[in-house]
Amino acid sequence: MTSPSRGAFSGPLFAALAMVGAGACFALVNGALQASTMQLGVPSTSAAFWQYALGLLIALPWVLRRGLSSLKTRQLGWHLMRAALAVVGIQLWVAGLARVEIWQAIALVMTSPFFVIIGAKLFFSEKVGVVRWLATVAGFSGGMIILQPWTEAFHWGAVLPVAAAAFWAGTSLVTKKLTATERADSITVYLLLLLTPVNALLALGDGGIVPSGNALWLLIGAGVLTVVANYLLTLAYKNADATFVQPFDHLKLPLNIAVGFLAFGFAPSGAFWPGALVIVGASLLVMLDEQKRSTAISRTA
Template structure:
């Protein structure tokens, strides 16, 4: 087997590895906040501060040239969107069982579609609008806002999905003129002080014992997951690796079940199936557009 034929397999394994790492990160965050009482703002700070310590030497391999930019405003906007998304996500994990949180945050691509239309005037098309409607309908099925058991806390992962979609849109704009290293370093440098201020505002608890080690592990695995994600997209086309990203759903369910005994409700399954199906429809539409552009 040639090296070229191995690349798609390597990319798929890297994407699965990223999903597994993120699932363990989510489990560690849920354990430290929901069970050990660490405030969500402190958990978010330590996760990314430790991630910064682990990843900074690799990001700064180019020296201070990585800080050169003509798009400081967009870097700041991306940092603000990312901070809000992270805070909403960790707050959600402190209150919502992991299976529900991960399914709801998977609505992020549909927010990207809406944002691309509103802010960048991109052509969306009927298929993507139908997929977006279906994706949000699947989220509603999982949320079950019409039942007595519905809690507003369940909307926190949806809010995280919306703000992370905004982060993705700004990232897309930045990649037109900025290097990947610069985009990464600015995000890490902006996240840590803002997260620190938010943590201090809530008491700034320094975790000890098991909570400390859980957050150290979460920080290291956050860096590993992002590295594997980058490798996956480097080794194969996005259209090939994207379906493997959906494995994060069963991986997170497994972490929630084995670590906490959380099991999805009956309404989860049809809702999650609709979200995943709608996401795959968007991916296929994107692949079709790319093919049309390349043959034009």
């Protein structure tokens, strides 16, 4: 694990490829988690623990080789904050995957950018503007179309991915702050080190089941891909502005739909398509607004 510096392994193109790679890895992770929980009966807390514990074991040789220098930081408080937000988001997300089909879960978690907008306003006093507020309202409206809380088919488990999106939005805000001073590999390792003991306590409180057979192999795969995905995600944010890489993040929607269909035969319902279109459209509106702002700032600089 080393951070790219020059040449082909840096810049916007590398950031775009890193974001797409992260999305593909996360799609496979979600498929593995859904199979182990929904089909093989592993409790969601245990699945979350083993996913990140195995990821830590994979990263541990690198930590030992680099020594304590890999953990050198002046931002321990922000690392702790990031881990706290991430662990809640992870637990909510895996619990959601154990209850709702992957296509619905991934579409609802895509409301995260709109929580980012609210969080940026509340905690960093960023200027939001009318366009972003309208996009936020539209994005959450798309989520409501997918949830359909007014129908008999609705159940509260479908709200879990939305709650996960809120906590992951906080994680994204802290990640962007950390990338200004921290190495991508250190950010990844700190997350794994801090998440594992908390997830272990939650798993023990829920019975602490040790997976075996196919469930174990699925979670090993999820652990490997989680390390790769988080590292690629950090690299994407480090090598380009968030507004540039955000559209590539939307590819996670068709990637997750493909995994769900190929692995489980899950197909989106009719309400999914208009809701997802509204969410993606609102996200793109936010991106265009950010580009417009950046252009205006560069002209006045």
